[in-house]
Amino acid sequence: MYLHGTSRVNEKGHLEIGGVDTVDLVEQYGTPLYVYDVALIRKRAREFKNTFEELGIKAQVAYASKAFSSIAIVQLAHEEGLSLDVVSGGELYTALKAGFPPNKIHFHGNNKSVEEITMALEAKIGCIVVDNFHEIDLLKELTKQLSQKVDILLRVTPGVEAHTHDYITTGQEDSKFGFDLHNGQIENAIELVLHDPHIHLLGIHCHIGSQIFETKGFVLATEKIFRKIAEWKERYSFTPNVLNLGGGFGIRYTKDDDPLPMKVYVEKMVEVVKEHSQQLNIDLPEIWIEPGRSLVGDAGTTLYTIGSQKNVPDIRKYLAIDGGMSDNIRPALYQAKYEAVLANRLNDKPNETVSIAGKCCESGDMLIWDLPLPEAKTGDILAVFCTGAYGYSMANNYNRICRPAVVFVENGEAKLVIRRESYEDLVHLDLPLHTEMLASAK
């Protein structure tokens, strides 16, 4: 059993996180329940920030809030001195509502709408990461209309294949994101913005993918960008003040994952950027990164209650939980793997292999295949580890299942930060066809 962060087995043989017994959490808040180990998020944030500081590098570490966006996590990111990456009006709204300083917000997205860009400009956010020519047109028009200046980064796709699942690589040439680095697109984009009175080209952005376990891809992408910077220096007298190398640092989900310490990515990035800046004799750009998964992924645990069981003799035993692809779609979408334990019986040794089924009406709603567990009973609590990134944030209401509650735990205290969705919440957007037929269902 791999216990990490503040997780431990307590004297009752229960899983404890942040000094709080998960069995007590289930009693108080029910299941499915997302539990975040706040101390672990702080630790991860500090690892990134301190590494840059120790190396004496001007940097921004922006939490990619797509991994898990809520008012509480945004406030925690602020407490830890992080910047924030948002990717939609909704994430921006959440950040502003949470009181996050607008000047530390970076706005991403490959199809930002007029409303979203206007919202960002009006809030005076720190920087817009411009993805495409349509966005440049919109930005020129809107900044002029509002007589406002804005800092931007231009996002490039460097033609680097990150070794990860196809759906989560973004840096390769055939990608919907960013300006191609090699076919003239990025130069066209630079020419369009460089002398615009309202747009200030702060630098270049690049994100090669997610759940990456090597530094190679980052190094390659950075080298390719610097080859271009050499050209841009001659051609436009432009060199970036900021180089944003994105997120994507891999974490351990199961024993098959062997991630590098986060420090190693940062050190390698700094080394390569320093080396190339010196070669070109240019000022060292500020290095920005935007980790999502590596800040919150392993800090999240989902607690479920085991319900029905089905034995297919000589083939498989299914244990069904009270959630599934509605609260964690990653196994269905990416064949993502997780480890799990019985949170109320941690001292019992696994003596059978079971498969964990969700409750959605889909055969593909399987959370974990072939999991070693002690023989489980209805009512036992299953704790699935490392669900903190892209779990709750991709939760949905398929089959009209209510989204779980989320609690933060730290120093023996639990705080509810997202309440459980209710049936009333589920219908609150619905408008009836026949008002007179409406029942007063509870």
Ligand SMILES: Cc1ncc(COP(=O)(O)O)c(C=O)c1O
């Ligand atoms: C542009 C951008 N930045 C940052 C991230 C965060 O990635 P991760 O959660 O893998 O660190 C993503 C997601 O892949 C992204 O698309």
Ligand SMILES: N[C@@H](CCCC[NH3+])C(=O)O
């Ligand atoms: N949602 C993906 C990562 C996408 C990253 C966003 N660009 C995952 O769960 O792994």
